[in-house]
Amino acid sequence: MAGIGIVGAGIAGLHLGLFLRQHDVPVTIYTDKAADEIAGGRLLNSVAHHHPTLERERRLGVHHWDAAEYGYLCHHHYLGTPQPLAFRGDFAQPSSAVDHRLYLPRLMGDFEHRGGRLVVQAVQADDLDRLAATHDLMVVASGRGTLGGLFARRTEKSPYDKPQRRLSVALWHGVAPSDPKGVTLSISPGHGELIEIPIYSFDGHVTALLFENIPGGELEMLADLRYDEDPKAFVATVLQKLKEHHPAVYERVDPASFAVTRPQDILQGALIPHMRADYTQLANGKYALSVGDVHSVVDPVVGQGANSASYSAWTVGEAIVADLGFDELFCQRVARRRADVVEGISDWTNFMLAPPAPNLIAMLIAMAAHQEICDEFTTNFGHGDRQWTNLASMDRTRAYLAGKGVDMDAILASLPG
Numbered sequence: 033m034a035g036i037g038i039v040g041a042g043i044a045g046l047h048l049g050l051f052l053r054q055h056d057v058p059v060t061i062y063t064d065k066a067a068d069e070i071a072g073g074r075l076l077n078s079v080a081h082h083h084p085t086l087e088r089e090r091r092l093g094v095h096h097w098d099a100a101e102y103g104y105l106c107h108h109h110y111l112g113t114p115q116p117l118a119f120r121g122d123f124a125q126p127s128s129a130v131d132h133r134l135y136l137p138r139l140m141g142d143f144e145h146r147g148g149r150l151v152v153q154a155v156q157a158d159d160l161d162r163l164a165a166t167h168d169l170m171v172v173a174s175g176r177g178t179l180g181g182l183f184a185r186r187t188e189k190s191p192y193d194k195p196q197r198r199l200s201v202a203l204w205h206g207v208a209p210s211d212p213k214g215v216t217l218s219i220s221p222g223h224g225e226l227i228e229i230p231i232y233s234f235d236g237h238v239t240a241l242l243f244e245n246i247p248g249g250e251l252e253m254l255a256d257l258r259y260d261e262d263p264k265a266f267v268a269t270v271l272q273k274l275k276e277h278h279p280a281v282y283e284r285v286d287p288a289s290f291a292v293t294r295p296q297d298i299l300q301g302a303l304i305p306h307m308r309a310d311y312t313q314l315a316n317g318k319y320a321l322s323v324g325d326v327h328s329v330v331d332p333v334v335g336q337g338a339n340s341a342s343y344s345a346w347t348v349g350e351a352i353v354a355d356l357g358f359d360e361l362f363c364q365r366v367a368r369r370r371a372d373v374v375e376g377i378s379d380w381t382n383f384m385l386a387p388p389a390p391n392l393i394a395m396l397i398a399m400a401a402h403q404e405i406c407d408e409f410t411t412n413f414g415h416g417d418r419q420w421t422n423l424a425s426m427d428r429t430r431a432y433l434a435g436k437g438v439d440m441d442a443i444l445a446s447l448p449g
Contacts, residue, residue, distance in 0.1 A: 035059055036352060037167035039155045040174030043132075044324025044341035046139040048171060050092045051349035053146040060167070064154040064176065067137035075299040076132045078201045078229050078240035079338040080215065082414030083125035088346055094142050097135075102232050103128035106214035107410045110280035111396060112221060118280060119400045120214070121410030127215075129240065131203075131233035132338075157182050164318045169358040171348060173341075175326035183308035183322045189378060195302035196385040197224060197244040197331055198255035202270075203231065203297040206290035207239035207281070215335075220277035221388075223249035225333060228281045235293045241270070241281070244333045251277060255300050259292060267291060305331050305385070307378050311363035319363050323348055328374055330381040336416050340377045344370050376417030383423060391429035394443045395422070398433055405436050 035058025038045045049059045065073070081089070086103075089095040103126035111117040144150050155163065157178040164170045172179055209230055210216060216228040225244040230237060245251040251273055259266040271290060274282040292298060307328050311321050324341040347370040355362055383389070399406040412419040422432040430440045 034166060034168050037062065037163050037170045039160075039163075039170070039172045039179065040176075040324060040326070041065075041136065041140055041150070042173060042324055042341065043136070043338045044345040045171075045173035046136065046143060047088065047092065047342050048173065048323065048345035048349050049143050049148050050094060050139065050146065051346060052352060053143065053148050054092065055349075055353045057352065058149075059143075060149040060151060061143065062151050062153050062155045062163070063140075064152070064174075066152045067140045070140075071133050071137045073133065074296045075201065075203065076136075077299070077332065077337070078129065078203075078227070078231060078242045079132065079332065080127050080129040080229060080335045081342075082127045082335075082339050083123065083411075084414045085339045085342045086125075086128065088342055094139055096138055097128060097130045097232060099126040099128045102130060102237075104213045104215060104230050106212055107413070108210050108214050108216040108280065109396075109399070109406075110216065110218040110278070112219060112277065112279075117396070117400045119406055121399065121403075121406035123414075124407075124411045125414075127414070129229050129231040131231060134233065155179070160320060161314050161316050164314055164316055164320070168356070169352065170314070170318070170320040172320055172322050172326050173324040173345070175324075175329065180308065180326055182312050182320065183310075183326060184312075186307045186309060189375060190306035191382055192305055192385070195247070195304055195331075197333060198247060198252050198300075198302045199242070199244060199332070200254040200257070200300045201240060201242040201298070202259075203233055203235075203293040204239045204241055204290065205235070205293060206286045206288070207241070208284040208286070209237075209239075210284065216281050218278040218280055220249075220251065222246065223251045223277055226274075226278040226281060227333070227335065228278075229335075233293065233297070238293055241274075242332060243273075244331070255302065257300075259295060259298050263292070263295075303329060303331060305329055305378070305382055307375070310367035311360075313360070319358060319360060321348060321363060321366060328378050330378055331385055333384050334381055334413065334416075336377045336381055336413075339414065340374050340416070343373050347373075373417045376420040380416050380420040380423060383420070389426075390444055391423060391426045391440065393447070394433065394440045395429055397443050398436070398438045398440075402436060402438060405433070405438070
């Protein structure tokens with residue numbers, strides 16, 4: 033066979049390429065950045081890989097950062113309500129976070145070592161027909177430039193037309209790990225969320241502070257604050273905002289050593305969550321599949337982007353190995369196979385960006401009082417479709433909590449106002 037062409041060397045493109053090489057399928061990955069450019073560049077994200085993604089890495093032979101050493105065990109929840117709530121949920125299996133500037137170059141090397149072809153070349157939509165002539169199937173795993181325009185926006189799965197959060201994330205020294213080691217999910221009502229993540233980067237084990245700032249709230253200014261203009265003011269401002277809005281993290285900060293690891297370890301911006309079509313037909317009659325962030329863009333508020341992309345890539349890989357007829361029927365089958373998980377993750381993430389729904393409030397209160405519910409909610413960060421199943425409607429949450437012996441309506445009736 034002529035092989036598969038993949039555009040994009042993020043987690044989706046690399047996991048798919050590595051999967052196909054395990055099955056001796058010829059693969060070419062086109063990427064606009066070489067490994068050393070990625071390693072030397074600005075922070076890409078602060079993404080965590082949950083247990084199902086780590087299991088896929090193990091099966092691919094690329095689990096280079098064992099979760100026993102690089103992972104974490106739980107989520108510490110803090111709700112900054114008038115009467116603050118603080119509670120912990122434990123994973124059934126650990127998750128981990130590794131700087132993608134370490135992770136992606138290492139996997140690019142693995143891919144080439146296993147016979148994959150890596151071409152450093154920017155690809156735009158107009159290039160797809162030419163590339164498709166030399167491959168049996170094109171898979172687009174990057175939404176950069178004009179590539180996103182190849183796939184129609186799915187309006188029924190894309191409820192927002194503007195960013196719901198303005199983001200500011202940086203890697204830091206001077207934050208003591210939580211005990212037990214875990215991620216802290218802190219909510220400042222009306223202002224946004226903070227996700228504090230133990231992450232392995234160039235300076236070893238450090239801390240990522242991802243501020244998810246609600247437009248118009250007191251924390252939005254963190255998305256505009258420029259480190260290079262006044263590093264001391266940047267650090268002092270972040271410290272003050274932690275104290276005011278996220279005290280559960282602030283209490284573990286050593287102000288004397290609190291500092292950004294490196295100037296390039298800061299990322300600020302915003303995105304519009306959306307979902308695009310699963311495939312498109314090219315002018316030459318062949319089909320191109322979408323995967324990763326060209327298919328589904330999710331806000332990082334619940335840390336699902338890389339996990340969704342990895343799952344999607346694995347599903348596409350299984351389909352390619354099982355069925356070499358890359359026609360529209362093949363594309364439709366791929367769409368059906370991955371829909372529950374990828375769409376469930378997208379729906380859950382969009383739900384978490386909206387003003388808190390009554391059933392979410394009830395779920396959080398139940399989590400604070402019932403360890404089993406809290407642990408299951410935490411473990412379901414690795415199973416976004418299950419999470420969405422429990423939150424998709426008032427009736428679903430009511431039924432789920434009732435199965436745990438909790439009366440959702442009684443919880444809601446007890447709330448003030």
